[in-house]
Amino acid sequence: MSSSSEVDNSTYYVPEQGWYPVFLAFGLMLLVTGLAGFLNDMKNGSSGDWTQSIIGFLFVSFVLYSWFAKVVEENAAGMNNAALKKSYVWGMGWFIFSEVMFFAAFFGALFYVRSFVVPWLGGEGDKGIIGDYLWPAFESTWPVVANPNADLFVNPGESMASPGMMNWGAYLPFYNTVILLTSSVTIHFAHDAIKAENRKKLIGWLAVTVFLGIIFLILQVEEYIHAYSELGLTLDSGIYGSTFFLLTGFHGFHVTMGTFIIFVQLIRAMKGHFTANDCFGFESASWYWHFVDVVWVGLFIFVYVL
Amino acid sequence: MSEVIHADHHDDHAHGPAKGMLRWLYTTNHKDIGTLYLWFSFAMFLIGGAMALVIRTELFQPGLQFIEPEFFNQMTTNHGLIMVFGAIMPAFVGLANWLIPMQVGAPDMALPRMNNLSFWILPFAFSMMISTLFMEGGGPNFGWTFYAPLSTTYAPDSVTYFIFAVHLMGASSIMGSINIIATILNMRAPGMTLMKMPMFVWTWLITAYLLIAVMPVLAGAVTMMLFDIHFNTSFFNAAGGGDPVMFQHIFWFFGHPEVYIMILPAFGIVSHIIPTFARKQLFGYTSMVYAVASIAFLSFIVWAHHMFTVGMPLAGQLFFMYSTMLIAVPTGVKVFNWIATMWRGSMTFETPMLFAIAFVVLFTIGGLSGIMLAITPADYQYHDTYFVVAHFHYVLVPGALFSIIAAVYFWIPKWTGKMYDESLGKLHFWLSFVGVNVTFFPQHFSGLAGMPRRIPDYALQFADFNMISSVGAFIFGFSQVFFLYVLIKTIRSGAPAKARSWEGAKGLEWTLPSPAPYHSFTYPPEVKSEEVHG
Amino acid sequence: MKNQILRMLTGTLAFLASGVALADELNMRVGVTDISRQVYDLHMTIFYICVAIGVVVFSVLFWSVFQHRKSKGAVAATFHDSTKLELAWTIVPTLILIVMAIPATQVLVAMYDTGGEDMNIEVRGYQWKWQYKYLDEDYNNSFSFFSNLATPKSQIVNRSAKTDTYLLEVDEHLRIPINRKVRFLVTSEDVIHAWWVPDFGIKRDAVPGMLNELWAIVEEPGIYRGQCTELCGKDHGFMPIVVEAMPEAEFDAWYATKVTSEVVRQESMSKTFTHDELMVQGEVIYGTYCSSCHMANGEGVPPVFPAIAKSPVALGPRDDHLSLVINGVSGSAMQAFGKQLDAVQLASVVHYQRHAFGNDVGDISQPQDVINLFNGQ
Numbered sequence A: 001m002s003s004s005s006e007v008d009n010s011t012y013y014v015p016e017q018g019w020y021p022v023f024l025a026f027g028l029m030l031l032v033t034g035l036a037g038f039l040n041d042m043k044n045g046s047s048g049d050w051t052q053s054i055i056g057f058l059f060v061s062f063v064l065y066s067w068f069a070k071v072v073e074e075n076a077a078g079m080n081n082a083a084l085k086k087s088y089v090w091g092m093g094w095f096i097f098s099e100v101m102f103f104a105a106f107f108g109a110l111f112y113v114r115s116f117v118v119p120w121l122g123g124e125g126d127k128g129i130i131g132d133y134l135w136p137a138f139e140s141t142w143p144v145v146a147n148p149n150a151d152l153f154v155n156p157g158e159s160m161a162s163p164g165m166m167n168w169g170a171y172l173p174f175y176n177t178v179i180l181l182t183s184s185v186t187i188h189f190a191h192d193a194i195k196a197e198n199r200k201k202l203i204g205w206l207a208v209t210v211f212l213g214i215i216f217l218i219l220q221v222e223e224y225i226h227a228y229s230e231l232g233l234t235l236d237s238g239i240y241g242s243t244f245f246l247l248t249g250f251h252g253f254h255v256t257m258g259t260f261i262i263f264v265q266l267i268r269a270m271k272g273h274f275t276a277n278d279c280f281g282f283e284s285a286s287w288y289w290h291f292v293d294v295v296w297v298g299l300f301i302f303v304y305v306l
Numbered sequence B: 001m002s003e004v005i006h007a008d009h010h011d012d013h014a015h016g017p018a019k020g021m022l023r024w025l026y027t028t029n030h031k032d033i034g035t036l037y038l039w040f041s042f043a044m045f046l047i048g049g050a051m052a053l054v055i056r057t058e059l060f061q062p063g064l065q066f067i068e069p070e071f072f073n074q075m076t077t078n079h080g081l082i083m084v085f086g087a088i089m090p091a092f093v094g095l096a097n098w099l100i101p102m103q104v105g106a107p108d109m110a111l112p113r114m115n116n117l118s119f120w121i122l123p124f125a126f127s128m129m130i131s132t133l134f135m136e137g138g139g140p141n142f143g144w145t146f147y148a149p150l151s152t153t154y155a156p157d158s159v160t161y162f163i164f165a166v167h168l169m170g171a172s173s174i175m176g177s178i179n180i181i182a183t184i185l186n187m188r189a190p191g192m193t194l195m196k197m198p199m200f201v202w203t204w205l206i207t208a209y210l211l212i213a214v215m216p217v218l219a220g221a222v223t224m225m226l227f228d229i230h231f232n233t234s235f236f237n238a239a240g241g242g243d244p245v246m247f248q249h250i251f252w253f254f255g256h257p258e259v260y261i262m263i264l265p266a267f268g269i270v271s272h273i274i275p276t277f278a279r280k281q282l283f284g285y286t287s288m289v290y291a292v293a294s295i296a297f298l299s300f301i302v303w304a305h306h307m308f309t310v311g312m313p314l315a316g317q318l319f320f321m322y323s324t325m326l327i328a329v330p331t332g333v334k335v336f337n338w339i340a341t342m343w344r345g346s347m348t349f350e351t352p353m354l355f356a357i358a359f360v361v362l363f364t365i366g367g368l369s370g371i372m373l374a375i376t377p378a379d380y381q382y383h384d385t386y387f388v389v390a391h392f393h394y395v396l397v398p399g400a401l402f403s404i405i406a407a408v409y410f411w412i413p414k415w416t417g418k419m420y421d422e423s424l425g426k427l428h429f430w431l432s433f434v435g436v437n438v439t440f441f442p443q444h445f446s447g448l449a450g451m452p453r454r455i456p457d458y459a460l461q462f463a464d465f466n467m468i469s470s471v472g473a474f475i476f477g478f479s480q481v482f483f484l485y486v487l488i489k490t491i492r493s494g495a496p497a498k499a500r501s502w503e504g505a506k507g508l509e510w511t512l513p514s515p516a517p518y519h520s521f522t523y524p525p526e527v528k529s530e531e532v533h534g
Numbered sequence C: 001m002k003n004q005i006l007r008m009l010t011g012t013l014a015f016l017a018s019g020v021a022l023a024d025e026l027n028m029r030v031g032v033t034d035i036s037r038q039v040y041d042l043h044m045t046i047f048y049i050c051v052a053i054g055v056v057v058f059s060v061l062f063w064s065v066f067q068h069r070k071s072k073g074a075v076a077a078t079f080h081d082s083t084k085l086e087l088a089w090t091i092v093p094t095l096i097l098i099v100m101a102i103p104a105t106q107v108l109v110a111m112y113d114t115g116g117e118d119m120n121i122e123v124r125g126y127q128w129k130w131q132y133k134y135l136d137e138d139y140n141n142s143f144s145f146f147s148n149l150a151t152p153k154s155q156i157v158n159r160s161a162k163t164d165t166y167l168l169e170v171d172e173h174l175r176i177p178i179n180r181k182v183r184f185l186v187t188s189e190d191v192i193h194a195w196w197v198p199d200f201g202i203k204r205d206a207v208p209g210m211l212n213e214l215w216a217i218v219e220e221p222g223i224y225r226g227q228c229t230e231l232c233g234k235d236h237g238f239m240p241i242v243v244e245a246m247p248e249a250e251f252d253a254w255y256a257t258k259v260t261s262e263v264v265r266q267e268s269m270s271k272t273f274t275h276d277e278l279m280v281q282g283e284v285i286y287g288t289y290c291s292s293c294h295m296a297n298g299e300g301v302p303p304v305f306p307a308i309a310k311s312p313v314a315l316g317p318r319d320d321h322l323s324l325v326i327n328g329v330s331g332s333a334m335q336a337f338g339k340q341l342d343a344v345q346l347a348s349v350v351h352y353q354r355h356a357f358g359n360d361v362g363d364i365s366q367p368q369d370v371i372n373l374f375n376g377q
């Protein structure tokens, strides 16, 4: 069976061994142990040391850069056949699904708290005895602006709740929604541009998308500053602050990633990468962007408006 | 086009395995990675098993003999975590790596570099987790289910490392699953339609979906813990409007599918071994596939059966009781189909078959005690006693673990080209069989009599059963060290194995020579009808 | 009669199957409440059904194993499908499950029948003891006490012989009257515990900040023992539950004296104690509440549990020491004992810590100092 010891890449491209994965795994460990040490130092009152996590982060970034560069290079050399590209598509698709489930955990927490825990603590529903007996002073409202125990968790003065559709004109999250929805359209135009092999348009629309992503992030930061400094809405202001900041925070983190990824695609487009039939990098970035957008719509509805 | 590439790549790369350590660090080959996974899981099994022996030694007699309660809790926690995440799951992924490409007629896994990453994350993650045992304040001591607030406000500092270790393991599992899904859906040889796929492939496909769906939820749970610990959020604190019980809902939304993640591939393995040694086709292939899918579906809506005592409203209790009981139906279909496969077969009882039959019997016992646990009012009496410990060890040890051992005996001729020693294998089986029952059967009784789990010391009426159980644990543990010996002996000096190592073996992997070539099917094989679903 | 024969039949079956399942100490307790008996019957019903399923399934399997072996010349048949069979073994188990679900639902509904209670007791879990609060009609505290493990350390570390109630004995029993519906409001101060009395057929988690309801009508006087059944940290195995069910009249008399002594206790808050009185009381309280972490000799288990001997706190200003013990150290195992101990107890234990283990500060702590601190907050 001598023939089977050779790889025939025409049916499927099987890469040779490489150093990237094991170094990436090592870098990840460096990163998270550094982070864990830092967090523990902070908790115990000493000033934490970032160094190791920064080194880990740089290490991870470097490996990822080399790895992706290698994949791009292999693709340019025509080694990736159609079957492998299909695997990439499956891979990206299910990766996005796993991200959906990550957000589902936080949305689930939000729904559970709103429909069960807060009413119970406020003396309503099947287990209202909890509130009656243990938290007599607590009223069930959503957003929770007065916590069951306000000594342990500061009360937010105000919430981010929607001021009603009539007043959306002065409501930042509404603008954010418009911006993100628009960016989904612009990235779609960029896709059309690829299909039409119009590089100028592609670069243009990608740039617009990146720009919109950055604007969104700036507004989001602005909103956080507002929350912390004016509303008294913080991470430790009880369950409303917890769900609000983790949901929007992880979304914001994903927007940051997405913007960066699209930015990379922009650079690649300027370098002349991508053709109408071969633009997986771009397409996966755009799916990711659409996903981030859909999550935002969920956030806007369930965190802000309802 | 591809010709050109092919040619110029030939010169600067060797296509066989590279030499030395780097082969294992850098490999992209599904067999190498499978081997790494299998050895890693075996090492973890011994470490987790050694911790079980610490537990059983302390519980040999009432009174505190050897270790402090604090350390006992760390042993229980780490035993559970290491066995679940370090031994059983990686063993199944290792088997998937070895077998899926061969069974669907592919050259390798779909995304080989990511495959390597999925593996190499694990040693780092587990070093992190085990190193916490040596940290100031000790390692995780809150049970493998790490209920808040014991795992948040009241946890040792090392919990932060534990949280990140869980994140890493989750990332590894998700990438592993994506790889498996892409391989199965995208790389089957022409003619291998979905309903012709071997059962092991089917069960892994569904398991991979379970993993992708629930590992991120676990990541969410530990992330909330992280924020509760370090940033004073109040997800699991009623004083801020959260609820400690919410942790349990999120955990078990992951945790229950997780236990099926540890049994579905086992179902697949057994569905290969029984037909082979019964020399008869698997009975009811289609219903087997549907049964696995139904179990997977149901696994998402039964989670709160672990939480009957947290005080849910009546409607919730009833819903989760009924949905849990329903799982007996598809699982029953599987058991009956295996027996129908054996019925009027022409059976021989080589080691894999012995383990497979023991699997069917002992798993069913574990399943039946599961049904008893599902009955809510009765579970008030069983919950958090050794009855539960007995239940889950019956489904996990003679269940998941036996299936893995059976798989190793069954496919090792294909992997190494060598045959194991049949009488040593049989001896290993009988020792394990006796050991496992002596260890875990008495735990049903101590549980019913009222012995809580996770305690280092117990009242006098439980003494006899604990003593028996501890003796059994040492017998069982010793027989697994013996297994290691059998394996090494096979690899070193086993008799050469035939390509089709078992008379009744069906499936594409048996059409390859033994040992299988480094790259499985470089040209897609033709799928002949007599080779489908082995 | 028919029932008896049936019971004997199933009994024998179970006996054969598991060998030993009938012996009482191997099985679930029947218990002393109507609910616990219902649960027991339910348990036995499901158990017999499961044993019967096991017997049938394994008989077929082993029959096949013995008859259809190659060494006996068996030739493999070729069938591999049968819709009829598949349907049968989908439908029959479903029916069996329905048969199981009906009594299960009935018992569960009966258990959820709270309300109409004659008295309320709050059960509060602490690391690692239980507190019982007897409540009046308006849920106000009449009196309360802690129930600590009473097994001496020497038995646990095998230095003295273990008694029959090893690990299942406490310093003060929870007392309840028989034949009255007692409702328990279960909650926790720190982590999750679970309150379980097997003989009553009830178990419920004690969740901090949350509350669960349980109830029992006990029919026979006696002492019933259980344990904490949710992992709650180091001494999870050492927080038993002992309930003493008393005849109604006896209980009422005990209750009355408890209420009176509560009044006396309230009065002692304004007393002034001598050094010796404080040391005597303080040593007892230290032994019950503090020594599990700070150790009887005051050396602690550094670095987790700091020593009291030469502790900067114990040698420092008295009020800082008092308020540390009252408020605890958040985020650590050091609890806020202000919620568990009264002013007399707090004053004496702090005084003791400041004058034992070689510490000798020379000041004195009085209940009034504690009350002042409380009021200052």
Ligand code: HEA
Pocket: B145, B259, B260, B262, B263, B305, B306, B324, B325, B327, B328, B329, B331, B332, B333, B335, B363, B364, B365, B366, B367, B368, B370, B371, B373, B374, B375, B379, B382, B383, B384, B388, B391, B392, B395, B396, B399, B400, C053, C057, C092, C093, C094, C096, C097
């Ligand atoms: C491989 C792992 C595995 C598997 C397959 C199962 C299978 C099942 N488990 Fe188990 N379980 C665990 C692992 C597993 N479990 C673990 C680890 C825990 C403890 C976690 C912890 O707290 O640490 C646990 C705990 C656990 C509990 C919580 C107990 C408690 O804490 O109080 C419950 C309650 O309902 C339960 C039920 C079931 C049921 C109904 C099944 C069913 O799937 C079983 C179905 C199988 C059969 C029923 C047998 C075959 C069927 C027939 C022969 C047909 C005819 C039968 C009938 C009609 C009844 N399990």
Ligand code: HEA
Pocket: B045, B046, B047, B048, B049, B050, B052, B053, B055, B056, B076, B077, B079, B080, B081, B083, B084, B088, B142, B143, B144, B145, B389, B393, B396, B397, B401, B439, B453, B454, B455, B473, B476, B477, B478, B480, B481
């Ligand atoms: C996933 C699979 C799995 C497996 C395979 C096992 C295997 C075993 N388990 Fe356990 N177990 C769990 C999963 C598993 N377990 C879980 C999830 C829990 C719950 C944890 C919790 O409560 O949080 C648990 C809890 C648990 C308890 C209850 C602890 C408590 O409540 O305090 C006990 C007690 O007897 C126990 C015993 C055993 C024994 C004796 C084995 C034996 O089968 C082990 C046999 C193997 C060996 C003994 C290894 C032999 C090796 C050597 C002797 C050599 C050592 C050498 C080196 C290290 C180099 N396990």
Ligand code: CUA
Pocket: C125, C126, C128, C192, C193, C194, C228, C229, C230, C231, C232, C233, C235, C236, C237, C239
């Ligand atoms: Cu309290 Cu366990």
Ligand SMILES: [Cu+2]
Pocket: B255, B256, B259, B303, B305, B306
């Ligand atoms: Cu479960």
